[in-house]
Amino acid sequence: MFENMKRWLKLKQTTPAEQTISGRPQTSGYQTFNHLYFQQPRDLPLFSFMSIYAMLIDPQVRLALLIRSAPLFGVEWAFKKTDPTSPKGFKWMPGIQSERPEVAVFIQRQLERIWNNHLHEIVEAQKWGWMGGEVCLKLGRSRLVEFKRLEVRRAEDLRLLKTRGIPSGIEVRRVKDLGNVNLAFPEAFFHSHDRQPGEDYGQSAMLGAYSPWCDKWLDGAALDVRRLFMHKDAYGGADLGYPDGETYIHGFDQPVPNRDVARQIVEQIRAGNTIVRPSARDANGNEQWPLERATVAANPAHILQYPKDLDSEITSGIGIPNQVLDNAGSQAGARVPMAAFYASLDSWVTQIVSDLKEQVFEHLVLLNWGRPIDFEITHKPLAEQAMEQQSNSGGQPVQPGSGQGNGLEAGGQDAQSGIFANQPPPRRMSLDVVSAVGQGVLSATELVKAARQCMSLDAGQAVQPTKPEYDFLPLAVAFLDQAEQAEQNTKRMSSMVAANPISPPVNVTINMPPGPAPEVTVNNQVDSPIINLPTQDAPTINVVASTVSPIINIPQQSPPTINIRTPKADAPTINITTEPAKPVATKTTIIRDSRGDIIESISTPIKE
Numbered sequence: 001m002f003e004n005m006k007r008w009l010k011l012k013q014t015t016p017a018e019q020t021i022s023g024r025p026q027t028s029g030y031q032t033f034n035h036l037y038f039q040q041p042r043d044l045p046l047f048s049f050m051s052i053y054a055m056l057i058d059p060q061v062r063l064a065l066l067i068r069s070a071p072l073f074g075v076e077w078a079f080k081k082t083d084p085t086s087p088k089g090f091k092w093m094p095g096i097q098s099e100r101p102e103v104a105v106f107i108q109r110q111l112e113r114i115w116n117n118h119l120h121e122i123v124e125a126q127k128w129g130w131m132g133g134e135v136c137l138k139l140g141r142s143r144l145v146e147f148k149r150l151e152v153r154r155a156e157d158l159r160l161l162k163t164r165g166i167p168s169g170i171e172v173r174r175v176k177d178l179g180n181v182n183l184a185f186p187e188a189f190f191h192s193h194d195r196q197p198g199e200d201y202g203q204s205a206m207l208g209a210y211s212p213w214c215d216k217w218l219d220g221a222a223l224d225v226r227r228l229f230m231h232k233d234a235y236g237g238a239d240l241g242y243p244d245g246e247t248y249i250h251g252f253d254q255p256v257p258n259r260d261v262a263r264q265i266v267e268q269i270r271a272g273n274t275i276v277r278p279s280a281r282d283a284n285g286n287e288q289w290p291l292e293r294a295t296v297a298a299n300p301a302h303i304l305q306y307p308k309d310l311d312s313e314i315t316s317g318i319g320i321p322n323q324v325l326d327n328a329g330s331q332a333g334a335r336v337p338m339a340a341f342y343a344s345l346d347s348w349v350t351q352i353v354s355d356l357k358e359q360v361f362e363h364l365v366l367l368n369w370g371r372p373i374d375f376e377i378t379h380k381p382l383a384e385q386a387m388e389q390q391s392n393s394g395g396q397p398v399q400p401g402s403g404q405g406n407g408l409e410a411g412g413q414d415a416q417s418g419i420f421a422n423q424p425p426p427r428r429m430s431l432d433v434v435s436a437v438g439q440g441v442l443s444a445t446e447l448v449k450a451a452r453q454c455m456s457l458d459a460g461q462a463v464q465p466t467k468p469e470y471d472f473l474p475l476a477v478a479f480l481d482q483a484e485q486a487e488q489n490t491k492r493m494s495s496m497v498a499a500n501p502i503s504p505p506v507n508v509t510i511n512m513p514p515g516p517a518p519e520v521t522v523n524n525q526v527d528s529p530i531i532n533l534p535t536q537d538a539p540t541i542n543v544v545a546s547t548v549s550p551i552i553n554i555p556q557q558s559p560p561t562i563n564i565r566t567p568k569a570d571a572p573t574i575n576i577t578t579e580p581a582k583p584v585a586t587k588t589t590i591i592r593d594s595r596g597d598i599i600e601s602i603s604t605p606i607k608e
Helices: 003-014 049-055 059-074 101-122 207-217 222-235 258-270 301-318 332-369 382-392 444-459 473-494
Strands: 078-082 090-094 130-139 145-153 158-163 166-175 179-184 188-192 238-240 291-293 509-511 519-524 530-532 540-545 551-555 561-565 573-577 586-592 598-605
Touching: 049 207, 059 101, 059 207, 059 301, 059 332, 059 382, 101 130, 101 145, 101 332, 130 158, 130 166, 145 332, 166 188, 188 332, 207 222, 207 301, 222 301, 238 258, 332 382
Parallel strands: 509 530, 519 540, 530 551, 540 561, 551 573
Antiparallel strands: 078 090, 130 145, 130 188, 158 166, 166 179, 238 291, 586 598
């Protein structure tokens, strides 16, 4: 019973700190009890894919599905950070949390690409119960294997593949010339909506709306009743009696049965024509052709209201409280169902992100960095986002043309001295610092931070430190150039605008990967650069330091060429190591799974 716990205790004592070991569930072969009782409490057709196709004809079903998935498109990725000054004790920080900043930037870039381009396909799982498809990868300019696009396939043609009880891929059926194709993660993605314990496939959100939908659409249901009422109200009906026998009509050689004459009279009434009928009476003075006009309900409101009540039940069955559609979210009694609605969507977002992390992102991190690296993807609760949007709009949505937020009055005239005098500054729509470069929304300090994040990728990208697999130097130089220009602009503006002080001096650090001899030119106007060049060939360095001298560390064999122009009051500090660096002996440990596949490769230096 405790053998597994003893095994983990032993692994904890013997496993290095940088190594990650994942356990397998002991109950992976669990089979749930598939009960058959009370699955069809009413005499209705079985709920199947054909039922879902038929339900999509209903405009109320389509609208409810769109309303339910709409908040997911505006989710904000953020994580909690302790903040004693906040009333809640924490604040939301935008981005992804990871022990390696470059991994956080990489994961957020993949997540935003999927969310922006394929979320409308992922949310289709709420219709069918699950969705999936083939993940196409690409090798980017940064020499990292990244997500390219998702080729979604129909739910009825997808099957989940499992290895030793753990999902490992999908099977795509009906592929031309190939039949069934098996795809393994991360080249496949599979998401189950509202999956129950022990089940591989989820449930459709339309299951709760199936019964009211049948009451609305099946034969003799609410729509048929309403149509019949409107037909009778528009065209009317009649009850016509006729005597037995036949009637001679002018123009006919043979007598016409009275039944056919009565039917023709009623059809003329339905068509709205003028009718003529015999006025013969019997011995008692009663009409032999009595006619009674059909009557409709004096108050047909319940007939017209019935389909609307079913629409409300359909919306609630899909998971949307009526208060969401009735604009009653601000009332005290509606806050609880509104909170439940957003909580269900938060759970849905967590399920999607969990599937993306386990099936795609963790595999890409292992493929690019050579070992598992921890990261967490969390989002700000949707209810909190909705309250912030409501408070920013003053409790009500901003009407187009009202002049709010653009510095103009309702008539389109300038409200200040200039047209753009009251216009808000540019806002960052992206939470990624690196992707926001060039948009005019970053300060000089943030630009330098982005440069450092990009240059720090060199420390952890290559599995073998002696072989530079990825080169991020051009992108880092671009960031530094923008940082320099931003600092100069800040200095010029500080003399005119007192509200924009000069940013503190920035200490720029450039770490170049080993390789051929580079040529580096640094024009630094703020502080001295620290240049570390672990190269074996002679580099060429041009440094212009207008404030203080640079610090240059060059461990290499050949003498370098250094051109330095510094103030006369200061002198450069140059440390040159002419002795060749001693090779470091390393030990490589390869961890394989039960199938022989490599899970992790660890290289550790051997101490002399």
